[in-house]
Amino acid sequence: MNFEIPPGLTDLLQEFTVAVLRSRPSNLESFAADYFNNLNQKVNGVPKGIGLRFQDGVSNKDEHDHTSQSGTDDEEPAPPPSRDRRKSVSAERYDPEADDDQDYVKVINPKSDEQRKRLNDAIKHILLFRSLDQEQMQEVLDAMFEKAVKPGHEIITQGDDGDNFYVIDSGKYDIYVNVDSKNRKLVGNYTDEGFFGELALMYNMPRAATIVAASDGIVWGLDRQTFRRIVLKTAFNKRKKYEKLIEGCDMLKSLDMYERMNVCDALTSQTFKDQERIIAQGDKADCMYFVEEGQVRVAMVNKKNGADPKATTEKEISRVGPGGFFGELALVTRKPRAASVYAIGPTKCAILDVHAFERLMGPCMDIMKRNIDNYESQLTTIFGGKTNISDLR
Structure with missing residues (x-):
């Protein structure tokens, strides 16, 4: 029997999946009910927040909270990804179970002692890196590259496919979510610490927000291939190991x-x-x-x-x-x-x-x-x- 997928269903489910992965609700059924009720109210012109986190990569509750003073607890669900986003080489799906690392080439970006110290300080509280062993951590540090930004520089753009994962060294960065095709809304910010961009790489989803530099600053980037082959694969293997344990x-x-x-x-x-x-x-x-x-x-x-x-x-x-x-x-x-x-x-x-x-x-x-x-x-x-x-x- 053939079934026709209703228009918009794929985008709707993708956006809901991203919301779940960002918010990590303790009660998925209750979260889903609130999410779709809120979305329905928004469609009918009565927006009401349900406490989502919009940025493409925020730390868990047990890490630093990087939202702005105004907060993002009352924001609306992020809109469906832009249909005219650029084509990207990251669209392929990565399977962490597949043994296909033979084509992987280590990336090394030389750094001074001072740069390496700043990088170490920037990543030491990042939960994503906790499961890496010393050799893997060294490989990640070698692969990361420094990028200086000026006010107004758009580091990632909502709707684009992911290319890099970013860790903040210094500076202030604003988080925007598109309201419609012409307007966007400020929903939070980072100041001198934090990370973003991992969701698009981990789940093969478009960027869920736009990150714009609000001051002079420095970020460290990690390319998509290295992030997936080391960070994502290690996190996957860690989860499998602990699944059996518990x-x-x-x-x-x-x-x-x-x-x-x-x-x-x-x-x-x-x-x-x-x-x-x-x-x-x-x-x-x-x-x-x-x-x-x-x-x-x-x-x-x-x-x-x-x-x-x-x-x-x-x-x-x-x-x-x-x-x-x-x-x-x-x-x-x-x-x-x-x-x-x-x-x-x-x-x-x-x-x-x-x-x-x-x-x-x-x-x-x-x-x-x-x-x-x-x-x-x-x-x-x-x-x-x-x-x-x-x-x-």
């Missing part, structure tokens, strides 16, 4: 697939030596851990009433192996660490920092709170008598 985690089964993918993207890896202390009892909590390889032991010093307050003898509480997790308790209770954790042999853990935890783990909170009762029952058996977690801090 798919067996009972706590995360309350998350939908989209939410689990966000958790995968936020994880970073760290290795520990045999007997190295990963968490110290009494310390402030800043992250939770998932065990990738190896094993850890959880130990506590009993500091409850009646015990020697200077006691230092620890009792082993439990052990956690691959696929298990620890460190979430202090993040749930917002209290210091209740136990110490040590590596047993070489151990590798995936780490979810406190900001990502608070942003992504809301649907799991009830499960984690129920786990507190299980922990306390276990402690009562080990230490004797009714034992609360708060007694052991």
Whole structure:
């Protein structure tokens, strides 16, 4: 049976997809309902904002917020891409699973020590680069090129196909979204930091906004091929690896697939030596851990009433192996660490920092709170008598 695609459907779905990828909503169904209701109101002349982020590449909530003082939380959905955008060599789809790197040629743009230092400072907080190993990071740094801009210079244009990814070194940059074929609206800005342009490269979509220099400044560019072959492919492989790690985690089964993918993207890896202390009892909590390889032991010093307050003898509480997790308790209770954790042999853990935890783990909170009762029952058996977690801090 043949079906005719209604005019405008492809553009409509593409624009909705870009909005989802930019906003990363925790509830996709609710976001979709708001998005299309708002779009319908706009078509009928009654615009109403739904809190979208328009720029072609903004950092997550746990990175710096680069919107203007007026904010973009009440902006309308971005209009469909311009149909007369220039033809670009980036229109081909990139498949990160395909083993087609034999044609890839490393790009090296020479830099002085001073340039390299500025570049390092500019990219050190970019989440996209966190999953790169040292060799990959060096290759990205080698490939990036410096570009000086003057006020009014249009760095990327809404509707164009993507050519480069950009990191800001210095200067102020305005973010515009087209209102119609002749007018555009200022929806935010960057000042001396930030990045943009990755969405068009990652998802083979046209530029979702126009970025214009509002002052003298410097940006660092990374060509499309290098970005895709290194940054995109590494991020894809990282997601696949962590998908397998967390798919067996009972706590995360309350998350939908989209939410689990966000958790995968936020994880970073760290290795520990045999007997190295990963968490110290009494310390402030800043992250939770998932065990990738190896094993850890959880130990506590009993500091409850009646015990020697200077006691230092620890009792082993439990052990956690691959696929298990620890460190979430202090993040749930917002209290210091209740136990110490040590590596047993070489151990590798995936780490979810406190900001990502608070942003992504809301649907799991009830499960984690129920786990507190299980922990306390276990402690009562080990230490004797009714034992609360708060007694052991």
